[in-house]
Amino acid sequence: MSELIEPAQHNKYLTFVLDDVSYGLSIGHVVEIIGIQPVTPVPHTPGFICGVINLRGQVIPVMDVRIRFGMSKRRYDERTCIIVSQVGDTRLGLVVDTVSEVLDIEPGQIEAIDQGEPAGVETCLAGIGNIEGQVKLLLDAQRLVSRQGWLGHG
Amino acid sequence: MSDDMKDELAEILGEFLAESLDMLQEAEGLLVELEGLSEQGGEPFKKALDSIFRLFHSIKGSSGFLELHHLAALTHEAESFLDRFRTDGAALSPEAVDVLCQATDVVGAVLSVVSRELGDGVCGPMVQAMVERLRDADKLASGPEPEPNPAQSPPDVGGAAALPEPEPPQAEQAHQEEVDKAPQAPANPAPAAPEPTGRGEAVAAGPVAEATARVSLGKLDALMNLVGELIIAEAAVTHHKELEGLALDGFQKASTHLERITRELQDVAMSMRMVPVRQTFRRLLRVVRDTARQVGKEVELTVTGEDTEMDKSVVEALVDPLMHIIRNAIDHGLESPQGRLDAGKPIKGTVHLEALHQGGEVWIRVSDDGHGLDRGRILAKARERGVLRGEGDQLNDHEVYNLIFKPGFSTASTITSISGRGVGLDVVRNNLERLGGSVDVDSEPGQGTVFTLRIPLTLAIIEGMLVRVGTSKYIVPLLSVRETLRVSPGSVTLLPGGQELVHIRGRSFPLLRLYQLHNLAPDHRDVHDGLILVVEHSAQRYCLFIDEVVGQFQTVIKSLGQYLHDIEGLSGCTILSTGEIGLILDMSALSRCGQQRTERQRLALGA
Numbered sequence: 175m176s177e178l179i180e181p182a183q184h185n186k187y188l189t190f191v192l193d194d195v196s197y198g199l200s201i202g203h204v205v206e207i208i209g210i211q212p213v214t215p216v217p218h219t220p221g222f223i224c225g226v227i228n229l230r231g232q233v234i235p236v237m238d239v240r241i242r243f244g245m246s247k248r249r250y251d252e253r254t255c256i257i258v259s260q261v262g263d264t265r266l267g268l269v270v271d272t273v274s275e276v277l278d279i280e281p282g283q284i285e286a287i288d289q290g291e292p293a294g295v296e297t298c299l300a301g302i303g304n305i306e307g308q309v310k311l312l313l314d315a316q317r318l319v320s321r322q323g324w325l326g327h328g
Numbered sequence: 329m330s331d332d333m334k335d336e337l338a339e340i341l342g343e344f345l346a347e348s349l350d351m352l353q354e355a356e357g358l359l360v361e362l363e364g365l366s367e368q369g370g371e372p373f374k375k376a377l378d379s380i381f382r383l384f385h386s387i388k389g390s391s392g393f394l395e396l397h398h399l400a401a402l403t404h405e406a407e408s409f410l411d412r413f414r415t416d417g418a419a420l421s422p423e424a425v426d427v428l429c430q431a432t433d434v435v436g437a438v439l440s441v442v443s444r445e446l447g448d449g450v451c452g453p454m455v456q457a458m459v460e461r462l463r464d465a466d467k468l469a470s471g472p473e474p475e476p477n478p479a480q481s482p483p484d485v486g487g488a489a490a491l492p493e494p495e496p497p498q499a500e501q502a503h504q505e506e507v508d509k510a511p512q513a514p515a516n517p518a519p520a521a522p523e524p525t526g527r528g529e530a531v532a533a534g535p536v537a538e539a540t541a542r543v544s545l546g547k548l549d550a551l552m553n554l555v556g557e558l559i560i561a562e563a564a565v566t567h568h569k570e571l572e573g574l575a576l577d578g579f580q581k582a583s584t585h586l587e588r589i590t591r592e593l594q595d596v597a598m599s600m601r602m603v604p605v606r607q608t609f610r611r612l613l614r615v616v617r618d619t620a621r622q623v624g625k626e627v628e629l630t631v632t633g634e635d636t637e638m639d640k641s642v643v644e645a646l647v648d649p650l651m652h653i654i655r656n657a658i659d660h661g662l663e664s665p666q667g668r669l670d671a672g673k674p675i676k677g678t679v680h681l682e683a684l685h686q687g688g689e690v691w692i693r694v695s696d697d698g699h700g701l702d703r704g705r706i707l708a709k710a711r712e713r714g715v716l717r718g719e720g721d722q723l724n725d726h727e728v729y730n731l732i733f734k735p736g737f738s739t740a741s742t743i744t745s746i747s748g749r750g751v752g753l754d755v756v757r758n759n760l761e762r763l764g765g766s767v768d769v770d771s772e773p774g775q776g777t778v779f780t781l782r783i784p785l786t787l788a789i790i791e792g793m794l795v796r797v798g799t800s801k802y803i804v805p806l807l808s809v810r811e812t813l814r815v816s817p818g819s820v821t822l823l824p825g826g827q828e829l830v831h832i833r834g835r836s837f838p839l840l841r842l843y844q845l846h847n848l849a850p851d852h853r854d855v856h857d858g859l860i861l862v863v864e865h866s867a868q869r870y871c872l873f874i875d876e877v878v879g880q881f882q883t884v885i886k887s888l889g890q891y892l893h894d895i896e897g898l899s900g901c902t903i904l905s906t907g908e909i910g911l912i913l914d915m916s917a918l919s920r921c922g923q924q925r926t927e928r929q930r931l932a933l934g935a
Contacts, residue, residue: 214909215800216888217846218895226888226901228909231557233901235891264890319891 190270198310210254236267261319279303355383357610366420377414396448398455405462406431412469427465434458555597556884563905602637619658626676633683649756661698695778701771733757766866792883796876798848801910808915811862838870851875865915
């Protein structure tokens with residue numbers, strides 16, 4: 175991870191929204207952000223894997239983060255975005271309700287959390303950021319894209 | 329050493345290592361043939377000895393000026409030993425061939441070390457031990473002869489290194505000159521101490537090699553990828569939706585021309601990766617020899633189709649499966665010498681290796697003339713291991729024989745130290761299927777067994793049939809497709825277990841409803857309204873129920889990526905000219921999927 179993030183990029187997070195909750199993903203893992211586009215379903219994958227998309231000739235798998243976190247599925251509209259993330263060798267698109275801004279969140283503003291039960295949101299959280307009273311749930315990218323999350327999702 | 333110097337050294341050594349490894353493999357192959365040739369004697373034997381000598385000599389020369397002193401010493405000793413038989417006319421015993429084989433192993437080990445350490449300094453003890461063995465064998469071979477000239481020891485090594493050896497380009501030239509010369513008798517009989525460079529020792533040259541260039545596999549891979557992308561991009565342009573319905577004669581002509589050039593480019597790119605299987609088969613000769621000795625049987629390996637070409641990376645992937653099958657054949661397939669005599673067979677067992685092109689595939693057959701497979705014993709073992717339920721009476725012989733590939737079939741009692749390190753035939757089958765190929769076995773009781781490996785000619789591109797189910801598009805490898813047809817109402821029977829059979833011209837085949845398997849909303853649910861695709865995999869036929877056949881295309885295989893690479897039932901995907909993604913079906917997994925689904929249904933019904 176450290177080779178992806180230049181010193182100036184540490185502490186910068188891309189924030190996005192699911193329902194009314196705000197999440198943050200370290201921008202070191204963000205390759206690009208695109209609008210929602212047709213997804214080709216792939217069989218034998220858990221419900222939170224929508225399928226694959228064709229991004230300028232590249233085939234990229236796409237995950238519906240709402241479903242991954244156990245929320246209800248939401249109809250995609252013009253604000254729905256796909257965050258193309260890269261974690262190690264894995265490139266994965268994340269479908270989110272809408273993308274907000276890039277924020278600076280210092281380590282001092284982050285509260286650690288206990289890892290909860292598997293498969294829920296809790297296991298994917300790296301910490302809770304608190305900026306001027308606004309709470310951002312910071313994601314652990316590694317855990318988010320880990321195939322371990324497939325267990326228990328049938 | 330500075331980083332720059334290290335890089336330079338690594339580059340020079342890289343060239344040397346690649347060439348030396350090739351030569352070593354060749355030498356190994358020749359060594360194994362040597363025993364047989366020595367019985368005949370004459371020209372073939374002489375030629376083989378000369379070739380092996382020349383290979384060691386080459387390595388020695390290069391290692392000399394690359395300051396790989398231990399390697400130089402070792403190859404020098406091997407040369408001297410070879411000369412006993414080459415020029416002194418001593419008889420070549422199996423033990424001598426053993427020692428030479430060991431020497432090639434040690435050379436290989438040293439080369440490994442060099443690739444890691446950029447030098448052979450640490451190889452001293454290993455090389456010294458081998459040198460001793462060579463000297464001992466030398467004494468045995470030469471019998472009561474005067475002690476080797478002391479001047480041939482260490483000073484010789486120093487001599488080789490201190491030779492007024494020119495820089496690499498010149499030495500390469502020298503090597504080329506050697507190769508280009510017509511076959512000549514060795515000019516210098518005894519391996520005297522201060523040897524001149526390769527130029528002095530004229531040895532019988534092999535056939536004149538055509539001009540070649542060494543290219544890294546990485547670059548070839550990159551080229552194939554780009555060609556694949558080009559084909560997709562070209563289709564996207566020439567079949568663009570915006571052009572639909574327009575009468576564009578000039579554009580049409582230009583597109584056709586572009587298409588033709590792209591196809592030719594693809595052919596050339598693919599052919600660059602093709603290598604004859606000869607080298608791989610040569611390595612297997614060694615396996616045959618070693619295994620035969622270990623189990624105390626006499627075996628002859630015959631080979632046909634050595635010139636058959638295959639994608640280089642595919643060939644590499646086949647070495648392990650082939651080794652396993654061959655070891656198996658020799659260890660379990662062939663009878664003991666006594667057993668063979670009792671059966672009225674020649675004492676020497678035969679293992680035959682054959683390679684041929686068939687359709688868009690390469691077929692490799694490994695056959696032996698042993699006692700063949702025993703239906704009864706296989707059924708018993710399958711039942712015992714829980715691989716088979718019931719009596720298995722309804723299975724034909726071919727199906728019974730192929731039970732040996734089922735996971736769990738081979739266990740500790742059948743895996744000796746020879747045929748497996750915990751590796752079973754199921755792993756062999758998995759490896760083949762991962763390459764998009766297949767393996768099956770057939771047998772004549774009492775007469776022998778034959779394993780057939782089928783591998784696609786290339787991993788990057790397949791001829792595919794594009795089919796549609798609902799809004800989803802799939803590619804079925806054309807090689808697997810036997811027929812497409814419509815059936816009339818009433819052609820499908822539902823078995824009590826949940827599986828469906830479709831009846832075509834008096835025969836019945838398992839039916840797989842792709843929409844069920846993949847949870848899709850199809851156009852048609854009644855079989856007679858849609859299309860049936862009769863497909864075949866590993867000599868087994870089954871039927872796929874689909875909505876429509878869209879067309880037939882050369883498909884560039886794209887991986888589904890790190891995240892989804894191991895999805896069961898899919899071997900990749902492709903981008904269609906419309907920009908849509910088509911999933912490529914894995915025919916072997918598909919039939920398994922169908923069976924598993926039927927099982928789950930059955931369990932769910934509590935049947």
